[in-house]
Amino acid sequence: MQINTFKTLLLSIFLSLSFIGNATEIKESEQSGEEFNVTDMIMHHVKDAHEFHIMDWKGHAISIPLPIILWTEKGLVTFMSSEFHHDDSGKVVVERKGQKFVKIHEEIYYASEAPHVSGTMSPEEPVHHEADKPLDFSITKLVFSMFLSMALLILIFGFSARAYNKDGVPKGIAKFTEPLVVFIRDEVAIPNIGEKHYKRFLPFLLTVFFFIWLNNIMGLIPFFPFSANLSGNIAFTGLLALITFIITTLVANKDYWKHIFWMPGVPVPMKIFLAPIELMGIFIKPISLMIRLFANITAGHIIALSLISLIFIAKSVWVSPGSIFFSVFISIIEVLVVAIQAYIFTMLSALYIGSAMEEHEH
Amino acid sequence: MSLALLQETVSYVPFAAIGAGLAAIGAGIGIGKIGGAAMEAMARQPEMQGKLQSSAIVLLAFVEAVALFAVVVSLIAK
Numbered sequence: 001m002q003i004n005t006f007k008t009l010l011l012s013i014f015l016s017l018s019f020i021g022n023a024t025e026i027k028e029s030e031q032s033g034e035e036f037n038v039t040d041m042i043m044h045h046v047k048d049a050h051e052f053h054i055m056d057w058k059g060h061a062i063s064i065p066l067p068i069i070l071w072t073e074k075g076l077v078t079f080m081s082s083e084f085h086h087d088d089s090g091k092v093v094v095e096r097k098g099q100k101f102v103k104i105h106e107e108i109y110y111a112s113e114a115p116h117v118s119g120t121m122s123p124e125e126p127v128h129h130e131a132d133k134p135l136d137f138s139i140t141k142l143v144f145s146m147f148l149s150m151a152l153l154i155l156i157f158g159f160s161a162r163a164y165n166k167d168g169v170p171k172g173i174a175k176f177t178e179p180l181v182v183f184i185r186d187e188v189a190i191p192n193i194g195e196k197h198y199k200r201f202l203p204f205l206l207t208v209f210f211f212i213w214l215n216n217i218m219g220l221i222p223f224f225p226f227s228a229n230l231s232g233n234i235a236f237t238g239l240l241a242l243i244t245f246i247i248t249t250l251v252a253n254k255d256y257w258k259h260i261f262w263m264p265g266v267p268v269p270m271k272i273f274l275a276p277i278e279l280m281g282i283f284i285k286p287i288s289l290m291i292r293l294f295a296n297i298t299a300g301h302i303i304a305l306s307l308i309s310l311i312f313i314a315k316s317v318w319v320s321p322g323s324i325f326f327s328v329f330i331s332i333i334e335v336l337v338v339a340i341q342a343y344i345f346t347m348l349s350a351l352y353i354g355s356a357m358e359e360h361e362h
Numbered sequence: 363m364s365l366a367l368l369q370e371t372v373s374y375v376p377f378a379a380i381g382a383g384l385a386a387i388g389a390g391i392g393i394g395k396i397g398g399a400a401m402e403a404m405a406r407q408p409e410m411q412g413k414l415q416s417s418a419i420v421l422l423a424f425v426e427a428v429a430l431f432a433v434v435v436s437l438i439a440k
Contacts, residue, residue: 131390288427288431291427291430291431291434292427292430293429294428294434295427295430295433295434296423297432299430299433336419337423340419340420340423341423344420344423344424344427345419347420348439
């Protein structure tokens, strides 16, 4: 097979440029004379935010403001996050309906009139109480990214579903999605849940697989609108694990509960010994699903960002070939890891559901 | 003179870093064992190579997950 030089060159340029989104922000803090703080930069990229930060241009942050929706004591308050003017340390106060709000580390608090009792802040700055926050239903960066991935999924699978001509042969995007759907059905759903019942759960398993995979991929793409770290947010993975837990509990049959609380086939002292362990096991399995996905995705992002930060920590441009090489290598591994993590989440969900519904012959 | 600041708080961050390193050792050992067993099985039965490779990758993700539990705990330490 002959190597196509043009395509190879194009791919190399694309890969080496794909980190520009991270690079520009760091330069700004260098010029303003601060030490480059790796932890802060990484945490900023990995966490949620009320605006979609694209880059910094000449010391000025360019970002897309997102709506802030708060449920306060006086009702619903909405405004755009541009009212805070990129402020994250509680200095800018937004006033709506007679209430003042400040934003500190991407959390919105009520601003109080008087300074703290310990008196370390000046009286002109409205300070916050740690506990007083309105309920925050804003469309943040991650919520926006979730809506985007939902829209993409609906588009992709809407087109796939319609792309079948009357022979059952797919055309268009269904040529890509059909092997995946068949793979989930034949390798994940049927072996774990069984022929009789798998159809009830197949939509859930397919949704979980493609939703997690698409969100992971979107976290890997470094430019707007895709660069949010949604599946590295523990609330998101926690909710998916919770749904799996609820489904497992609802479809469980009597044998399942019997095996947990009164394990048949062992002597009575063992039964009593095993019951608390099995009880903990009911909860630990979804928790491990949650942490596994969260930690894998977040760790991948942190590693990629840290390798790029090597250039800025060493403050030398000669580190960049090695750093970019490692970053590209890690990113390639991440592409594999995101698919595997989506598959493992789906497979373990199918396994838990299947084992809850299993008919035992004793 | 402010009153509150005479407590000495120990920072557990260095221990957290050591813990993460130990987790990496654990992951390395686990992945090495899986890789070794997979290599041996593939050498015995080259026609099963595809299935063995995919199973190895899936088992690898489980081992990584356990190591990452430890990393999450070390991230939480302040």
